Amino acid sequence: MKNQQNELEQSLSARHMSMIAIGGVIGAGLFVGSGAAIHKVGPGILVSYVIAGVLVFLIMKSLGEMATANPTSGSFSEYARDAIGPWAGTTIGWLYWFQWVVVIAIEAIAGAAIIHTWYPGIPLWFLALALTIALTLTNIYSVKSFGEFEYWFAMIKVASIIAFLILGVSYIFGFIGEPAVGTSNLVENGGFFPNGISAVFIGVITVFFSFAGTEVATIAAAESKDPVKSVSKAINSTIWRVLIFYVGSIAVVVTLLPWNSANVLQSPFVAVLENLGIPFAAHLMNFIVLTAVLSCLNAGLYTTSRMLFSLAKKGDAPQYFTKLNKKGVPARAVFAATIFSYFAVVMSYVSPELVFLFLVNSSGAIILLVYLLISISQLRMRRKLERENPEALKVKMWLFPYLTYATILGISIILISMAFIESTRSQLYSTLLLTGVIIVLNHYFGKKKIDSSEEKSKLSKDLSLLKQSEAE
Structure with a gap:
C-alpha cells in the first residue's frame, strides 16, 4: 500500500482541485479587510488590485511551471532546495509552516468571534477550540474529506460573490431599483484618485497579502489523480479568478458606496447590502465570512501537515512526522500544527500585546519571502530543465526570463516599501528576525547532521575493514 511506503494517497479528484484552486484565492480578507484599503486609496484601489493580481498571477505561473514538471507535497520548498540549495528549501518550508499555524490560530479566533455574536453564552475560547478540533478531525480522516469540505466551502464563497456581483451590477445599471445608481461615486468625493497616484502603490502593499493561499493548489497537486492537468488548469484560471472575485466585487463596492463612507471601514460588503x-445583511455576510474563515482554517491544517511531512522526509524535521495513518494522511503532522495553534490561541487571551502580537507580526511578511524564493527558484530551474529535460516543461512562464525578473523586482519593491510604512514596519522586521533564527538553527543542526552522517560513514568503513582483516 502507498501509506506503508510513506507516500501520500492520490485521492483528490478534478472537481476537488478546481474548487481548491478557485476557493484558495477568496479569503476572509476580501470580505472584511478590503474596507481599510478602500478608505486609504479611494476608487483607485481597483488599480491596486489589478497590479497585485497580475503580480500574483506571474508568481503562480512560475510555480505552475515547476509543479507540473515535479508535483510534490513539498512544492516550492522542494524546488528551492533543488534550485538554490538545501538551506533555502529548509528555510522556506519552516517559514511557510509557521505562517500557516499562526493563521490557523487567527482564523479560529475570528470564526469563534462570529459564532459568539449568535450564541453569546458560549465562551470564545471554547468555540475556537471546537472549530480547530472539528477541522482537525476532517483532515485526519482522509485527504478526500479535506477536499470535499474545501469543495463546499469554496462553492459557498463563489456563489456568494457571483450573487453579489449580479445584484450590484443590476442596481448600478438600473435593472433593479429606480433610478440607476450609475458611476458617480467613482468620480465624486475627490475623483478616482482622491489621495493621489502614490496611494495606489501603498494600496498594492496592503491588498497583496489578501491573495495568499493561491499556492495551496500546487501543494495539493501531489495528492490529485492528475497533477499536471490540475495544476495547469489552476494556474491558467488564476487571472480570471482575480479579475472576477477581487476586481469585480471591489468595483461594485466602490461604485455603489462613497469610498469615504464610515460603513466601508467596518465591512464594505455588509454596507452595500x-x-x-437587503434584509438580515449583517447576518448573511457573517455566515459567508465564517465560511471563508473555515475554508482558510481547513486549508491551513492541510498545507502545514504536508509541508512538515515533506521537511521530515528530507531530514529537516523529526522522522516521527513521516508516519502516515491507514488513510495515507500524515496525522502526526496535522496534530503538530494544532498544538502550536492552541498555544497561539491561549496567548491571544493571556498575552495579546506581547506574545500573540509577535506571532502575528513575525508571520506578516513571510508570504513575500516565499513568493520571492519561488521566482528565484523558477529562474534557476527553468534553465536546468531546458538543458536536461525540456519535455518536462508542460507549463511555461511567459517571456522568460524577463517576466521572471520583473516579478522578482516587484516583490522586492513591496518588501523594501514595508520598511517605510509605519503599519507594516514591525511585520517586516519581525519576519526577518524569525528568518534569521531559522537560518542559524538550520546551519547549526545541518552541520550536526553532516558530522553525524560522516561519523556513521567512517564507523561503517572501519567495521568493513575489520571484517575484511578478520576474514583474511
Whole structure:
C-alpha cells in the first residue's frame, strides 16, 4: 500500500482541485479587510488590485511551471532546495509552516468571534477550540474529506460573490431599483484618485497579502489523480479568478458606496447590502465570512501537515512526522500544527500585546519571502530543465526570463516599501528576525547532521575493514 511506503494517497479528484484552486484565492480578507484599503486609496484601489493580481498571477505561473514538471507535497520548498540549495528549501518550508499555524490560530479566533455574536453564552475560547478540533478531525480522516469540505466551502464563497456581483451590477445599471445608481461615486468625493497616484502603490502593499493561499493548489497537486492537468488548469484560471472575485466585487463596492463612507471601514460588503435594503445583511455576510474563515482554517491544517511531512522526509524535521495513518494522511503532522495553534490561541487571551502580537507580526511578511524564493527558484530551474529535460516543461512562464525578473523586482519593491510604512514596519522586521533564527538553527543542526552522517560513514568503513582483516 502507498501509506506503508510513506507516500501520500492520490485521492483528490478534478472537481476537488478546481474548487481548491478557485476557493484558495477568496479569503476572509476580501470580505472584511478590503474596507481599510478602500478608505486609504479611494476608487483607485481597483488599480491596486489589478497590479497585485497580475503580480500574483506571474508568481503562480512560475510555480505552475515547476509543479507540473515535479508535483510534490513539498512544492516550492522542494524546488528551492533543488534550485538554490538545501538551506533555502529548509528555510522556506519552516517559514511557510509557521505562517500557516499562526493563521490557523487567527482564523479560529475570528470564526469563534462570529459564532459568539449568535450564541453569546458560549465562551470564545471554547468555540475556537471546537472549530480547530472539528477541522482537525476532517483532515485526519482522509485527504478526500479535506477536499470535499474545501469543495463546499469554496462553492459557498463563489456563489456568494457571483450573487453579489449580479445584484450590484443590476442596481448600478438600473435593472433593479429606480433610478440607476450609475458611476458617480467613482468620480465624486475627490475623483478616482482622491489621495493621489502614490496611494495606489501603498494600496498594492496592503491588498497583496489578501491573495495568499493561491499556492495551496500546487501543494495539493501531489495528492490529485492528475497533477499536471490540475495544476495547469489552476494556474491558467488564476487571472480570471482575480479579475472576477477581487476586481469585480471591489468595483461594485466602490461604485455603489462613497469610498469615504464610515460603513466601508467596518465591512464594505455588509454596507452595500444594507444600502440596497437587503434584509438580515449583517447576518448573511457573517455566515459567508465564517465560511471563508473555515475554508482558510481547513486549508491551513492541510498545507502545514504536508509541508512538515515533506521537511521530515528530507531530514529537516523529526522522522516521527513521516508516519502516515491507514488513510495515507500524515496525522502526526496535522496534530503538530494544532498544538502550536492552541498555544497561539491561549496567548491571544493571556498575552495579546506581547506574545500573540509577535506571532502575528513575525508571520506578516513571510508570504513575500516565499513568493520571492519561488521566482528565484523558477529562474534557476527553468534553465536546468531546458538543458536536461525540456519535455518536462508542460507549463511555461511567459517571456522568460524577463517576466521572471520583473516579478522578482516587484516583490522586492513591496518588501523594501514595508520598511517605510509605519503599519507594516514591525511585520517586516519581525519576519526577518524569525528568518534569521531559522537560518542559524538550520546551519547549526545541518552541520550536526553532516558530522553525524560522516561519523556513521567512517564507523561503517572501519567495521568493513575489520571484517575484511578478520576474514583474511
